[in-house]
Amino acid sequence: QDAFVAFHADKMLVSKYLKSLQIGELAPDQPSVEPTKNKMLVKDFRELRAAVEKMGLLKPNQLFFFLHLAHILLLDTAAWLILFYFGTSLMPLIASLVVLTISQVQASWLQHDLGHLSVFRKTKWNHLLHKFVMCHLIGASAKWWTLLHSQHHAKPNCFQKDPDIDMHPFLFTLGKKLSVELGIKKKKYMPYNHQHKYFFITLPPLLFPTYFHYHTFYIAYTKRYWADLAWMLTFYIRFFFTYGSLLEIKSLLAYYFIFRMLESSWFVWVSQMNHIPMDIYYDKNLDWVSTQLQATCNVEQSLFNDWFTGHLNFQIEHHLFPTMPRHNYWKVAPLVKSLCAKHGTEYQCKPLLTAFADIVRSLKSSGELWLDAYLHK
Numbered sequence: 001q002d003a004f005v006a007f008h009a010d011k012m013l014v015s016k017y018l019k020s021l022q023i024g025e026l027a028p029d030q031p032s033v034e035p036t037k038n039k040m041l042v043k044d045f046r047e048l049r050a051a052v053e054k055m056g057l058l059k060p061n062q063l064f065f066f067l068h069l070a071h072i073l074l075l076d077t078a079a080w081l082i083l084f085y086f087g088t089s090l091m092p093l094i095a096s097l098v099v100l101t102i103s104q105v106q107a108s109w110l111q112h113d114l115g116h117l118s119v120f121r122k123t124k125w126n127h128l129l130h131k132f133v134m135c136h137l138i139g140a141s142a143k144w145w146t147l148l149h150s151q152h153h154a155k156p157n158c159f160q161k162d163p164d165i166d167m168h169p170f171l172f173t174l175g176k177k178l179s180v181e182l183g184i185k186k187k188k189y190m191p192y193n194h195q196h197k198y199f200f201i202t203l204p205p206l207l208f209p210t211y212f213h214y215h216t217f218y219i220a221y222t223k224r225y226w227a228d229l230a231w232m233l234t235f236y237i238r239f240f241f242t243y244g245s246l247l248e249i250k251s252l253l254a255y256y257f258i259f260r261m262l263e264s265s266w267f268v269w270v271s272q273m274n275h276i277p278m279d280i281y282y283d284k285n286l287d288w289v290s291t292q293l294q295a296t297c298n299v300e301q302s303l304f305n306d307w308f309t310g311h312l313n314f315q316i317e318h319h320l321f322p323t324m325p326r327h328n329y330w331k332v333a334p335l336v337k338s339l340c341a342k343h344g345t346e347y348q349c350k351p352l353l354t355a356f357a358d359i360v361r362s363l364k365s366s367g368e369l370w371l372d373a374y375l376h377k
Contacts, residue, residue: 002042002288003154005049009058009117009323037287041343045289045320048339052321057332060325065119068110069133075103076137083246097255101262107137108267109310115146118325135231139239140212141220143228153322156295157275158283164271165280171202172363175280179366183373193371196364203272208264209257270308273299273355274315277362278348292319293340297348299355301330308352316347 008014052058079100086092113119114130127142134142148163155161159168159178168174173182173192182192190198220228244252279294286294299305299313306313314329317336324332340347350358 002046006288006320006322007150007153009121010123013123036284036290038290038343041289041339041345042287044339044342048335049321051335052324052332055331057328058321058324060119060121061327062120064325064327065110065113068106072103072106072110072133072137075099075106079103080242080246083243088247088251093255097259097262100259101266104138104259104263105266106307106310107133108263109312111138111142111145112149112310112312113326115142115149116322118323131228131231135228136234136238139232139235140216141225141228141232143223143225144216144219147219147223153319155283156292156319157278157280158291158295159281161283164275167203168280172199173366173370174276174363175366176369177281179370180373183370183375186374188374192367195367196360199360199363204265204268205261206264207268209260212264213260269356269359270310270312272359273352274312277355277358289320290345292316293345293347295319297350297355298333299352300349301333305352313352 005011079096082092082096082099086095110119111130111134114126114133117123117126119129120126130142130146134140134145152162152164157165157175159165159175165174168178169182169187170189172190172195173179179192217229217232219225220232239256240252243255247255274296278297284291293316296315296319298316299309301313311326311329312318314326314333317324317329317332318326320336321332337347339345
């Protein structure tokens with residue numbers, strides 16, 4: 001299956017675990033075939049993947065990731081040194097917050113690479129460094145992230161299967177068809193017709209400081225990810241020991257909450273720009289390629305965009321080849337674009353600010369559709 005091939009870098013290792021598993025029937029409500037499978041698209045994609053492997057585009061450049069990790073560690077250290085040398089007055093505090101936020105977001109992009117097994121050829125080294133970056137540098141569970149993010153990649157934008165859109169319908173109404181459905185059923189958890197306004201003060205600044213904090217500890221504890229919890233504690237011990245020696249307790253807590261808000265805002269705008277404006281609905285049981293293409297869009301390439309988004313501006317390529325090292329996305333992008341053109345499939349690529357604006361536009365559109373259905377149906 002295309003999904004299996006896409007997710008697993010080391011097929012021989014995975015096959016050892018598969019031998020001990022009993023493969024049973026799917027749940028009664030889940031089809032065992034893809035009824036609308038685009039056979040020619042799948043065939044051409046498999047040929048493209050074979051060509052990509054021969055071109056060596058799935059092999060990581062270790063120097064690229066080493067330099068990326070080095071700049072994260074330098075920024076992390078610089079954030080503390082700014083306060084240590086220049087004091088804790090307003091300007092040094094702001095400068096330190098900015099530097100630490102950059103370090104944390106860039107660490108988020110790196111842990112994403114490690115979680116997708118795209119940094120090292122050996123799976124165990126990816127897992128080990130993933131724990132260091134995600135648990136120790138960021139303070140969240142690596143296994144928690146892998147659990148949720150794998151589901152997102154398997155069925156992106158599929159309601160009740162992609163955890164990244166679980167905000168529907170309790171906080172936002174997403175997608176045209178789901179919004180109309182919600183309105184027809186007369187369901188209203190929030191004033192959705194204003195969601196494009198309250199989005200600015202809810203999801204971007206508060207996702208990390210509130211929900212993610214609770215959820216990562218909850219999942220790590222309930223699923224007994226003891227190694228992750230131990231690694232996570234090292235982040236908090238390090239943070240409160242180093243910054244606690246410079247700041248009073250109220251200032252320390254405020255500093256922590258503010259940098260989490262800044263980090264959250266950066267992360268949410270980047271992570272949602274590729275998916276929220278796209279088709280969101282129940283699982284249509286499409287083939288792997290069509291599923292990924294309908295749920296993702298790209299942002300134009302530039303040195304800044306690549307760095308700012310962690311190369312998630314190449315979201316289409318990333319979803320089609322999730323184990324590909326991000327420094328190779330630009331090489332495969334023309335091939336993917338040609339594949340889409342051949343089969344009449346839309347390949348969306350837009351400027352960064354347009355992508356941000358499209359999040360708000362799509363929320364406004366969904367809210368209006370909900371209101372119309374709520375009032376008139």
